[in-house]
Structures are given as C-alpha cells and as structure tokens.
Amino acid sequence: MNALRHIAIALALAVATVVGTGTVIANSADVQRASPGPHASAEHGRYLVRAGDCMSCHTADNGAPFAGGRAVPTPFGTIYSTNITPDRSTGIGDWSEDDFYRAMHEGIARDGHHLYPAFPYPWFTRISRDDVRDIKAYLDTRPAVRQVNRAPELPWPLSVRGAMAVWNGMYLDEGVYRADPAKSAQWNRGAYLVRGLGHCSACHGDKNFAGAVDKDHPLNGGFAENMYAPALTGGKRDGLGQWSEQDIVDYLGSGRNAIATAGGAMAEVVQQSTQYLSEPDRRAIAVYLKSLPAPKAHDPAGIDDETMKRGAALYLDNCEACHMRGGTGQAGAFPPLKNSSAVQAAEPDTLITAILQGDRVPATQADPTGLAMPAFADRLDDGEIAELASYIRNAWGNRAAGVDAGEVRSIRNTLRQAHH
Ligand code: HEC
Ligand code: HEC
Numbered sequence: 405m406n407a408l409r410h411i412a413i414a415l416a417l418a419v420a421t422v423v424g425t426g427t428v429i430a431n432s433a434d435v436q437r438a439s440p441g442p443h444a445s446a447e448h449g450r451y452l453v454r455a456g457d458c459m460s461c462h463t464a465d466n467g468a469p470f471a472g473g474r475a476v477p478t479p480f481g482t483i484y485s486t487n488i489t490p491d492r493s494t495g496i497g498d499w500s501e502d503d504f505y506r507a508m509h510e511g512i513a514r515d516g517h518h519l520y521p522a523f524p525y526p527w528f529t530r531i532s533r534d535d536v537r538d539i540k541a542y543l544d545t546r547p548a549v550r551q552v553n554r555a556p557e558l559p560w561p562l563s564v565r566g567a568m569a570v571w572n573g574m575y576l577d578e579g580v581y582r583a584d585p586a587k588s589a590q591w592n593r594g595a596y597l598v599r600g601l602g603h604c605s606a607c608h609g610d611k612n613f614a615g616a617v618d619k620d621h622p623l624n625g626g627f628a629e630n631m632y633a634p635a636l637t638g639g640k641r642d643g644l645g646q647w648s649e650q651d652i653v654d655y656l657g658s659g660r661n662a663i664a665t666a667g668g669a670m671a672e673v674v675q676q677s678t679q680y681l682s683e684p685d686r687r688a689i690a691v692y693l694k695s696l697p698a699p700k701a702h703d704p705a706g707i708d709d710e711t712m713k714r715g716a717a718l719y720l721d722n723c724e725a726c727h728m729r730g731g732t733g734q735a736g737a738f739p740p741l742k743n744s745s746a747v748q749a750a751e752p753d754t755l756i757t758a759i760l761q762g763d764r765v766p767a768t769q770a771d772p773t774g775l776a777m778p779a780f781a782d783r784l785d786d787g788e789i790a791e792l793a794s795y796i797r798n799a800w801g802n803r804a805a806g807v808d809a810g811e812v813r814s815i816r817n818t819l820r821q822a823h824h
C-alpha cells in the first residue's frame with residue numbers, strides 16, 4: 405500500500421496526552437501481563453514490535469526490513485524513517501538500552517538530536533521500561549543492514565531539529581502509562597495499548613495546526629491520509645456506540661465483522677499489526693474503547709428531496725447489486741452502508757475515497773482472501789458522487805451532513821497526485 409498512509413502522522417503530530425490525571429501511581433505490572441520477568445525477552449519484543457507497527461514505517465517499498473528509508477509525508481514536508489537494524493555504523497547497533505529508551509520516551513537520538521514526531525514517540529513515551537527493553541532485544545536479533553539514513557525534507561525553521569524542543573515543551577506529555585486503580589486490569593491493559601504502542605489517536609484524533617492531537621478528546625475522529633478515521637468513542641452514528649465488544653475484537657483480528665470492513669490505512673494497520681495481537685489483548689482494547697463516552701451529538705441539516713431522488717437512482721445503478729436494497733449489505737461479503745459509522749462519520753472522506761478508488765478488505769491469517777470493491781472514479785463525476793454520498797449518508801435512517809462536489813474534487817485531486 406502507499407506510503408501516504410501516514411500523512412496524518414504529521415510532523416507535529418500529536419501528542420497522546422490522553423492519560424488521566426495520574427494521581428495514583430498503580431502497579432505497572434498490571435498492564436504488562438505478558439511480560440516475562442527480569443530478563444530481556446526478544447520473543448516478547450517481537451510481539452510488541454508488531455503491536456507498535458514498527459516494521460511498516462521502518463521498511464521502504466522493496467527495502468530490507470527495519471532498514472528505514474520509507475517516506476513519511478507530513479503537511480510540513482517529508483521525513484524518512486531511519487535504520488533501526490543493529491548495524492553499528494548506519495543503524496542502532498551501538499545504542500545502549502538507555503539510548504533507546506530516551507529515543508522512545510523523549511524523542512531524542514543517541515547523539516542528542518531531536519527526532520520529529522512523525523516517529524510516534526508522543527505515544528511510545530507511555531511504554532514501560534521493560535517493554536522498551538524487550539523491543540530493543542528483538543531488534544538486536546534482526547540482520548544488520550548497512551543503509552545510510554536520508555535527511556528530512558523540511559522548510560526552515562522546522563529543518564532545525566532544535567525547534568522540536570519547543571514543540572515538546574508545548575505538547576509532549578512525557579512518561580509511562582499510569583494505571584487507573586479505579587478501573588480493572590483489563591481496562592488498563594487496553595488503555596496502555598491504545599494510548600501507547602498502538603498510537604491509535606495518531607489517526608483517530610483531531611489535530612491542531614501544529615499537528616498535536618486534541619488531548620481532551622483524543623479519539624473523536626481525525627483525518628488519516630485521504631480517509632477519515634471515525635471516532636472510537638461511544639457515538640451511535642460516528643463512533644462505536646452500536647458495536648459490541650466482540651465486534652471490535654473481530655474487526656481488529658480480521659479487518660471485518662458483521663457491520664464494517666477495514667479499508668485504506670486501517671486495512672494496513674490490521675494486516676501489519678492488530679491481527680497479531682492476542683485475543684485477550686484485542687478484548688482489552690475493546691473493553692477500553694467501549695468505556696469511552698459519546699461526544700455531544702451534532703444534528704446535521706437534512707438533504708433536499710431532489711438530491712435524495714437523484715442519489716437513490718445512482719445507488720440503484722452502481723451500488724445496489726453488492727450493497728443491496730436498503731443498504732443492508734450481505735453478511736460475510738459486502739458491508740452494510742445502513743447504520744455504518746464509516747458512512748455517517750463527521751467527515752465524508754472515507755466514503756468518497758471508497759467510491760473513487762474502490763477498496764479492499766485486508767487479507768489476514770483469519771481470512772486469507774481480501775474481497776475488493778471496484779473504483780468509480782472514471783464512471784461518476786464529482787457532482788454525481790456528491791449526490792450519491794449525500795443520499796447514502798441520509799437514507800435508511802442514516803443521518804449526516806451532505807457532501808458537495810468541491811469536497812469530491814479535492815479528494816480526487818489528492819488521490820491523483822498520490823498515484824504519481
Ligand atoms: C508512523 C511511522 C512510524 C512508526 C509506526 C514507527 N516509527 Fe520509528 N521513526 C519513524 C520516523 C519517520 C523516524 C525518523 C524521525 C526523524 O528523523 O526525526 C523514526 C525514528 C526512530 C528511531 C530513532 C532512530 C535514529 O537513528 O535516530 C527509533 C529508535 C525508532 N524510530 C524506533 C521505532 C520503534 C521501536 C517502533 C515501533 C514500536 C517505531 N519506531 C515505529 C517513523 C515511525
Ligand atoms: C494509520 C492510521 C490509523 C491508525 C494508526 C489506526 N487507525 Fe483505525 N481506522 C483508520 C481509518 C482510516 C479507518 C476507517 C476505515 C474504513 O472505514 O474503511 C479506521 C477504522 C477503525 C475502526 C472502525 C471504526 C468504524 O466505526 O467503522 C476501528 C474499530 C479502529 N479503526 C480501531 C483502531 C485501533 C484500536 C487503533 C490502534 C490500535 C487504530 N484503529 C489505529 C486509520 C487508523
């Protein structure tokens with residue numbers, strides 16, 4: 405998949421300053437159940453590296469695993485991931501455990517230079533010392549690859565790495581996860597994974613002008629590349645209000661369930677990362693997410709009858725064969741569009757992108773074939789897609805703001821550029 409997936413993980417991207425007040429420091433062993441004890445475990449580290457999705461960012465297309473060089477585009481410029489193989493001259497072979505811990509926790513490299521938050525250290529700072537140690541132990545077992553890092557392409561003054569000290573001062577909430585003793589061990593384990601290694605709010609959170617995530621509402625939905633990552637809070641339309649715990653467990657394991665399928669950036673997250681989480685860890689995440697309250701509901705204006713009529717005709721011609729009459733979908737094959745949060749999300753980008761370029765469910769261990777949806781970019785113009793999207797967002801009991809042709813045009817242009 406394309407390297408743009410992390411466009412949302414912007415330079416300034418986002419601090420998961422999510423953590424609660426931290427008034428009580430609870431036993432961190434609660435959240436590290438799987439941790440094997442006092443000695444570094446490369447095997448446990450391998451598990452954590454998947455949970456943190458390190459490999460997909462640190463591997464270039466057709467490049468050696470973990471040798472870096474993948475372009476991570478941000479609204480500010482392009483940053484390249486670095487070589488984290490144990491090569492001594494170009495990788496991190498010479499780094500001590502403390503050097504590595506400092507990079508993960510403070511975003512500072514061994515020689516003292518500041519790292520850009522395109523590297524998710526604002527989240528990784530929540531990871532316990534033992535887990536960081538195990539991650540390094542695993543990376544140390546990887547083949548050393550000699551590959552020199554590429555310099556970031558950023559305009560002044562962002563090109564001065566020291567500028568990140570200011571950013572950190574404003575947005576970095578440093579420190580390991582502190583368990584909330586009022587909550588269960590399972591809830592805390594889920595919070596630890598979501599706010600730390602999983603860096604879910606990097607995409608599912610709203611970012612400010614500096615790319616930092618809104619710390620009071622970290623999972624209320626946010627842009628991820630050319631898609632919109634819906635809210636993971638309790639909303640009934642844009643959110644997980646209608647999802648059961650089991651729905652979330654299934655989705656993270658296979659990229660699909662009875663009510664939704666994972667496309668775009670989320671397909672890659674499932675494929676590279678969450679499908680490898682143990683069932684208890686996926687369940688812990690589900691328990692945590694289901695505890696998040698719904699944000700204030702917004703009631704959008706209705707769509708005029710003419711638009712609804714034209715949209716219904718376009719739906720019949722182009723979509724109904726698969727997504728069925730009434731938008732019900734077909735279990736196991738085509739996701740429903742009725743009641744769907746991807747469809748009713750605050751921003752229509754996921755729906756528009758799916759129509760323009762089609763979509764593919766990830767192939768996973770649980771489900772090795774990935775069903776595909778065709779692209780409609782060449783068959784429907786911007787006005788038609790806007791009407792169709794407005795209709796789908798308001799048919800069958802759905803309700804969400806309408807879409808105008810300008811929104812479709814701008815996403816079409818972005819997709820065109822990404823493919824060049
Ligand atoms: C969203 C993409 C992304 C993910 C996910 C990611 N990284 Fe990175 N990482 C980067 C980028 C980009 C840089 C370079 C930042 C810079 O140059 O300032 C980086 C830098 C680093 C560095 C600093 C190395 C050096 O030579 O300066 C370390 C260590 C590191 N990452 C480890 C990890 C580990 C471990 C994980 C998984 C737990 C991980 N990264 C996940 C993008 C990512
Ligand atoms: C790189 C960006 C990115 C990251 C990181 C990410 N997501 Fe997503 N996620 C998305 C996008 C985009 C969608 C919408 C996909 C679609 O509908 O096809 C999505 C959809 C979802 C959905 C379905 C929501 C719905 O209402 O349909 C769930 C659940 C979810 N993500 C959970 C998570 C969890 C848990 C994490 C962290 C472990 C996570 N995501 C990390 C981008 C991301």
Ligand code: HEC
Binds near residue numbers: 719737744758780
């Ligand atoms: C040939 C069958 C087919 C047709 C025709 C089709 N789709 Fe799909 N659609 C799929 C499949 C399969 C998926 C699941 C792929 C995925 O999400 O990765 C899907 C996924 C989607 C999703 C994402 C749902 C989610 O939960 O994230 C949306 C939105 C969507 N389709 C809308 C449409 C619209 C609108 C049309 C008409 C323009 C249409 N589809 C036509 C097969 C089809």
